[in-house]
Amino acid sequence: MGISFWQILIIAVIVILLFGRGKISDLMGDVAKGIKSFKKGMAEDDTADASQSQSPKTIDHKPADTVSAQKTEDQSKAS
Incomplete structure (x- = not known):
């Protein structure tokens, strides 16, 4: 048993x-x-969350001189 069209119509009229x-x-x-x-x-x-998540990020890079010096040391130790 469902609600028929007439029952819905009567309820709508009463509400109005x-x-x-x-x-x-x-x-x-x-x-x-x-x-x-x-x-x-x-x-x-x-927008507040997006502005907070776009804060600048720092990346710690080694200078090129340090990297090349480490490669030279590693190569000399391997020999």
Whole structure:
């Protein structure tokens, strides 16, 4: 047993009579504003996270002289 079209129609008419068309449209407008506010807040959080993750990273490189000196030492030890 499911809900028929007529039962849904009767419930819709009762809801409209109780709340009126103006209150329902105001309620739907408030819901839409809430969704927009939520999306805006999520977008601001994403941009804040992205700016924090793009902080400069330091890489410790050895100078070229040190690398070549180590290769020379390694080659002399291998001989």
